[in-house]
Amino acid sequence: MLSVKTNPLKFHLPVFDGPLDLLLHLIRENKVDIYDIPIADITQQYLDFLSLMESLDLAIAGEYLVMAATLMEIKSRMLLPQAPSQNPEDEEEDPRQELVQRLLEYRKFQATVDTLEGWEEYRKLLYFRGALENPEDYFLPMEAGDISLNELQEALKRALLSAGVQEEKVTAVTPRRRVSLRMKMAELLRKVRSCPEGLPFDSMIEHPAYLYDIVLLFLALLELVRQGTLRAEQETTEDGIILHMREDAV
Template identity: 35%
Template sequence: MNDSAPVQGELVLARIHGEPMLEMPADLYIPPDALEVFLETFEGPLDLLLYLIRRANLDVLDIPMAPLTEQYLAYIDAMRTGNLDLASDYLLMAATLLDIKSRMLLPRPPKEGAEVEEEDPRAELVRRLVEYERIKRGAALLDSIPRVERNFEWVVVHVAEKTVERLPDVSLLDLQSAWLALMQRARLNRNHRIQREELSVREHMTGILRRLGGQGDVAFEELFEFTHGISSLVVGFLAVLELVKEGLVLLSQNAPMEPIYVRLKESVSVESA
């Protein structure tokens, strides 16, 4: 049988090479900050009490005050070798445990008259321990919930805005090329009839607007009648330029040197024009 085996009820401070250490060595040097590390393992006197109760597998609702107080005082003695101010809360709890222990050890004289059940001196301490354990479990449950920037990171996805397709602008050179193409087609389709015509730019403008109404994009060449002669083409071309100038129609093309298209501006109605 091992003679160094601890007696039941003795507090084992540590084990060195498997051998229990029941007393603090007299020549042991404790650094000034060692107590802070020791106390940080517990979050307060209630945490230390709860640790001692759970380690001894005791019922928190029926605490044996004598062994619990002895174990608690053993921890306090170890703490008092360091910073006393840091252990003030623990000393206050030690005084409370001693008070409860003494009240439970004192004999209770019988009271005269009706029997009145006295309150258990441990009742307030038990209430505080049960409430503290419930809060500690709730805190542990909340801490187990995944947390942003600890367990995962937010994923940010940048969605680019839809770009609006911008068609090439119609330059004067494009209009000149379109006009020369019209003149070329007019020469091929001209006849030798001689007649007097009174041509009006405003009438051509009105006719073009009516033709564009509800049609969307219309090819530039489709706005002209090649069988009516050069004069009709000239007046029609002037009508188109005047409509563009007044902002009633829009010119567009899919790419440079591509066919030109004419369409009625969205805010313009044929009736108002």
């Protein structure tokens, strides 16, 4: 029985790790055989617990409702008269069997939790070398206000430096230029015109270049070639593209 029934004024609500945990708790509390669960009683207590949670405005996870439906289904199947079996070899399945298997399986793992907990506790009494390798493992506690923000920044800088991280000096902040295709075309045309011997396309790309600028430059080139203003030459696919003015289009 849940403690709420024995003393409604003072009760504690156990925390369960899901419907199976709750069911195992009910089975333990009622001291019933897990292989022969009084399904009607247990279902009732299970539903009582859910309505208790509801009355306390606790959110009931979907898994609990699925289990409630399963319990009620098993209960109703157990109420049905057993159909006369055609085959005497065919033993009637106990509707509780699948649930029992799941509970047994779950209980096996629950039983190992105590062992793990004991190991965890013991392990916390041991301290190992190699704390630096696992910095999460320990830390040196410090009083608040012991250290100023500047000192922390300095420490970080030293740490980064010793780790070989080079700090890049910020020399200037340049906002992204908004260049239109038209402007790019004009720029390209001006450059080509000033190079009668031909302008290598690659030389137009300034490093560092934004992808946006390269694409725009290429679009400008295509547009100028389409218009018949520029002529693009490439000896082989390995070579760079050389741009010339079209003689007839000067």
